[in-house]
Amino acid sequence: MAGSTAEPGVLATARYGKDKVRVFRVVRDPESKVHNVVEYNVTVLLEGAIETSYTQANNAVVVATDSMKNITNYLAKVSPYVLDPARFALHLGSHLLARYAHVSATFVTVEQLRWARINDSSSSASGPEAGHRHAFWRDGAEKRFVEVEVARKGDGGGAVARVAGGLRDLLVLKSTGSAFENFVRDEYTTLPEVNDRIFSTSVDLRYTYGQVNVELPSDEKLLVFGVGNLNGGVHPWEDAKVGVRSREITLDVFAQDESASVQATLYKMAQRVLAENAGVETVRYVLPNKHYIPVDMKYIGVDNTTPQRAEVFTPVDAPSGLISATISRR
Numbered sequence: 623m624a625g626s627t628a629e630p631g632v633l634a635t636a637r638y639g640k641d642k643v644r645v646f647r648v649v650r651d652p653e654s655k656v657h658n659v660v661e662y663n664v665t666v667l668l669e670g671a672i673e674t675s676y677t678q679a680n681n682a683v684v685v686a687t688d689s690m691k692n693i694t695n696y697l698a699k700v701s702p703y704v705l706d707p708a709r710f711a712l713h714l715g716s717h718l719l720a721r722y723a724h725v726s727a728t729f730v731t732v733e734q735l736r737w738a739r740i741n742d743s744s745s746s747a748s749g750p751e752a753g754h755r756h757a758f759w760r761d762g763a764e765k766r767f768v769e770v771e772v773a774r775k776g777d778g779g780g781a782v783a784r785v786a787g788g789l790r791d792l793l794v795l796k797s798t799g800s801a802f803e804n805f806v807r808d809e810y811t812t813l814p815e816v817n818d819r820i821f822s823t824s825v826d827l828r829y830t831y832g833q834v835n836v837e838l839p840s841d842e843k844l845l846v847f848g849v850g851n852l853n854g855g856v857h858p859w860e861d862a863k864v865g866v867r868s869r870e871i872t873l874d875v876f877a878q879d880e881s882a883s884v885q886a887t888l889y890k891m892a893q894r895v896l897a898e899n900a901g902v903e904t905v906r907y908v909l910p911n912k913h914y915i916p917v918d919m920k921y922i923g924v925d926n927t928t929p930q931r932a933e934v935f936t937p938v939d940a941p942s943g944l945i946s947a948t949i950s951r952r
């Protein structure tokens with residue numbers, strides 16, 4: 623329902639929900655005594671027939687954001703998919719659609735923090751099996767994320783989901799193998815050309831898949847649902863594999879590339895993510911160029927600025943370059 627025609631504006635879009643729902647879940651295997659844990663920051667947003675909550679103060683159409691937080695915790699308790707962020711996000715998004723008829727689309731982001739197993743010094747196993755059964759350490763500030771958009775189909779049967787995944791805050795640095803030369807030189811240029819420099823960035827990667835059909839949960843506790851009829855995209859169930867592969871590719875290209883610029887290295891990373899992940903449609907990187915400036919020691923007769931002699935650097939928080947691009951499959 624539109625607002626009063628006496629008002630100068632109309633509600634063009636509306637979406638609301640809960641941000642930063644922090645959830646930790648432990649899954650215990652009673653036989654092996656092995657625990658699996660996940661820690662998620664969840665964002666859950668809704669769209670639908672909610673206009674009057676804005677235009678007429680009608681809260682009868684409002685599922686409280688507090689209830690959305692409760693549903694997130696409830697599904698973290700009962701969902702069989704909780705250990706997999708993509709499945710969990712799809713379950714949460716489709717659960718809300720199934721439960722609330724006036725909701726037309728849900729937007730769920732699950733950001734996963736890194737808990738890795740501590741090695742178990744009392745175990746004779748080696749490799750991944752050597753991990754402690756219930757002790758973990760925070761393996762860096764990097765986060766993996768999954769974004770799921772589930773939209774009800776017009777014909778009343780089921781929904782369609784779009785899935786995107788990625789990682790952020792993956793901090794990397796290389797101490798050579800990076801140059802920056804032949805850029806525009808004019809009256810504003812003070813930056814010297816260098817054939818050797820430090821390259822450091824905090825990787826923000828997001829990739830998208832094709833659309834999938836979703837059967838909405840139908841049993842009384844809304845626990846079981848299906849995803850099928852893939853339209854040629856990566857099955858969201860594969861997200862973990864794509865996540866691992868794209869992280870490995872990012873690190874490998876970063877390390878191996880003789881970088882001419884952040885832009886050129888970014889492009890190579892994205893091409894390889896597309897080449898090695900058949901169902902990925904688009905790849906976006908956002909790469910801040912975290913500058914390390916050689917300290918000028920000429921005042922004391924020491925050369926620390928010609929690239930091969932630069933050994934002491936000042937890490938600079940701000941400003942940083944900010945290089946981004948989206949590469950779509952041809």
Ligand SMILES: O=c1[nH]c(=O)c2[nH]c(=O)[nH]c2[nH]1
Nearest residue numbers: 802813882883884885911943
């Ligand atoms: O790789 C780079 N790209 C730039 O666009 C740029 N600009 C700059 O000052 N240094 C760099 N480095």
